[in-house]
Amino acid sequence: MHISEAELNGILGAILLSGTFSWMLYGCTCGQVLYYVNNYASTDHKHIKILVTLVWMLDTGKMIMGTACDWDILVGGRGTPARFEGLPGILPGIMFFGCITIFIVHCCYLYTIWKFLKQSDRLSRWQFIMAPPLLFATGSLVAGLVNAAHVVMTDNIEGALAKNKLVGPMRLACAVITDIYITVWLCYHLQDAKTGQEPSDNMITRLVNYAISRGMFTAIAQILAVVLLLTDGTSKTLYSMIFYVPASGLYVNSLLFMWNVRHYVKKVSMPTNPSRWSNMVLDHAVDSVPKELLSREGSSPPS
Template sequence: MDATYGAAFIGLIGSAVLYGVTLLQTFLYFKQYPNDTRMTKSIVVVLWVLDTAHLSLCTIAIYTYLVRNFDNPGALGRSTWSMNLQTDCNGLIGLIVECFFARRVWMMSRNIFLTGLIVVLACIHFGLGVLFTVEGFILVETSKFPRLIWVTSTGLGSAAAADIIIAISLCYYLTKSRTGFARTDSLITTLIVYSLTTGLITSIIAFVCVVTFATMPTNYIWLGFFWLIGKCYVNSLLAALNSRDSLREQAAPQDGTFLQLTPFRAMASSHNPTNEPSISTDPSVKNGSDFVDATHLTLAVKIQKQTISKTDYE
């Protein structure tokens, strides 16, 4: 029981905790970004619905095994409809999130081969997840699950490969965008860290799922990790959306970095209703409250170069 439904129960608890993070991030998204496009909002809603459905199916499965079939050992070795269908929710979540980040790779690289490879790997992950569900209904007995090792290994391996390619691609093209200006390079470094973090977390969990299922296909240790990977996908996308304001603040120029002509305009406009600058060039003119001494006037201009690039959000 420890290695089967004990492991699944622990995975359910971890999944529920991450679902709480999903709820918080979804709430913050709709509060902070009400002007996002319908497409972006629709993606967030669909992911939230799928994440909710996944947690519900996992809870139903655990309840069916541990409560409704209490003291019925024979039922523990058979798969249920909810246990089989939860795989598809995770697969569809992975497909949407990986295609979302593949679009970012495309916008940065315009490399159709690289973007296509990511999409193909994401589709393989989802397609084999559906196959696993179908085989789960056919095999029924969990003792026959070792036949599906190649399905799980290939599917989750494709997901891990897609995540790694996304992270490496984003880091590579972000590194090429360095300008030499401290503020811009600091922002690019932050984006690189975000890309590595989101890509590595999901790929590591997928790799652990592959190893544990390949070595222990008759228990549910792999399932405990698998129930976490969908939540990590959803939260990685929501974190990317919700971090935009903080990134904008980091990229915003400090006071004084743009052209400063306010003092000059203030003095000129106060003595000239037409806003035409009128400065006396006679050195004998007194430097008082009613005049500007041109010989002591210093105009400082500071220019900062900025790079404007397209973004996938309004």
Template sequence: MASSSLAPTWGIWLISAFLMSILYGAGLLQVFLYFKWYPNDWTGIKLSVVAITILESLEISIFYYGTYLHLIGGLEDPTSLLSVFWPDSIHLLFMYLSSVTAQLYFTYCIFKFTALTVSSKTARLGVPFMILLLILLELGAGIAQVIETLSFSSFVQLSSVKTRTSLQSATAVAVDVLITLSLVIILRKNKGQIDQTNSMISILIIYAINRGILTAACALSNLILFLAVPGTFYFFIGLNVSSKRYMNSMLATLNTRSHVRKQSESGSGIIDWGTILSSNQSDTVRLPSIKTVIAPNHFNPDINIHVEAQTSYEMDNLASKNSLSTGQSPRISPHKGSCLA
């Protein structure tokens, strides 16, 4: 490899390594803050955080081991700069698994929320099922890519996995767009006449859009650069930081719950839907004399939305369809289990 070609290849490789290291460090900080701020979270949430942390730690460790083999070996044998070593493929596997973990997190939360707000079983399962199929397709294409690249002897052969790489990146973009649109649509449908509620929903819509833009941009840039600039590593800019974006977006969603909740908790008779969804108690939850009800958040049930019930408020967006009035004890029947949010 001529020295003039090092900038668009190994120069970009190192830049992407610095970027992913920064995001990985930010992710570890968020993991620390999560366990410090939310020690009583449901076990399923904690296991999800542990899983994505382990996957990211393995991914970056293997990536840097491969970097060492290339750059240090390249001082003795320049051909090693072109060679493909096993860490070059295996680190992709952990990257894809980490990204899928975060995507499943948001998908399951969409499912749990629609279980409370949508009465039709078909409508309730349709979007989450579609997202799940795309996630499986994304993961399958990624695994196929990893298996094939394990047999490569040189980076020159990367062009032979163009179809699998394009499919993996395209489905990743589709998943992010679909998740974001689902969150925004669900939130907008829950807007009503209460200014405080609408203000909170607007904030959550912004959070959802920002999350989707960042993760989709990484996958899209990976796809575009891989196809537009072959023979270089420019696509690493989007590829190597993608799973770190997912990790940070997932943890940011978890860690901002208290901040948003404090903005919404201003009355008595507050019902914490995060607690309801994270319990294995009876399906029926009785509500005492209600002045303020907190409706479940779209993708983060621990972030609560106030809905003031002065004389009566028809919760037509909830599956229960109960009319709430001061002094009543309606029955609301959330599904058993816990949403990982």
């Protein structure tokens, strides 16, 4: 496989940038995990602590493999065109860990929507509400696994890009649709839960702003990866890796931030005597709601 100097620059530069951004996000992940351990680990339910450990281990595993892969290409092969005659054998593992991590984060947010549905009169139509995002999230996972399998069966970058011409953009597009769906429904349910009381409404507004910001950043990263992946096939570069590889770290940080922000939101938005319904709305983000909190004093939960 012949690689021109311009194509080589596009490959090596993209690998260097993707590794740099991945390490920056991983540093944020470790910081958030430490914050969680110091502030929430002693009181949270076991399943939340297991999820925090799981996403951190997946992100750590991806970073170890990513660093080994970058070292093999940039240092071991000295960035020469001959190095790309055979792709690093560890590369499919990076893709596997990344798509598994994103799927787990999607499921956590979809579980949040499911808990909101349980408190509304829309529970009878849950199949029509939950089926589409689950389908797209699963489609993103399957496409990511197929993408990794294609890389295993190819010998060089050109062959990998050719094999994943359809599956690669499909994986990213499904993730974007899932992110948009999650963002819209979270904002809808949170707005629907407003009580008319200023402290609790301020809390909900903060959560809505977070949901929008989270969905915007993850969706933009995936959209940019789709656009660049379509151009990589013709230009024989890897610019899409700048967003493709670090994307899972962005998802992990969004999830950990949601779990770590609970005390802050309560403290800033509800300094005194929050209502039981307001506490329930915030707890929806991370845990199951006790039955005795399913209604406010003097009224029923909004639908």
